Amino acid sequence: MRWSLQGYKGVLKQTLIIEIEKAREDMVQVALEEGMTSNNTLEVSQFIDHLLNELHKISLTK
Numbered sequence: 177m178r179w180s181l182q183g184y185k186g187v188l189k190q191t192l193i194i195e196i197e198k199a200r201e202d203m204v205q206v207a208l209e210e211g212m213t214s215n216n217t218l219e220v221s222q223f224i225d226h227l228l229n230e231l232h233k234i235s236l237t238k
Contacts (some may be wrong), residue, residue: 185213185234199224 203220
């Protein structure tokens with residue numbers, strides 16, 4: 177089986193979307209337990225930002 181770049185990008189996008197959703201769930205749980213401004217909540221938020229930036233980069237490439 178031969179992977180095309182588009183196929184690979186599609187799989188990568190889906191993987192990132194799943195990771196983003198999981199991290200969002202984690203962030204909500206941490207925020208409920210530790211507060212919205214806890215260091216752990218902020219770290220998860222920054223991780224989500226990183227994932228979103230990666231998703232954006234992939235979306236921009238042809």
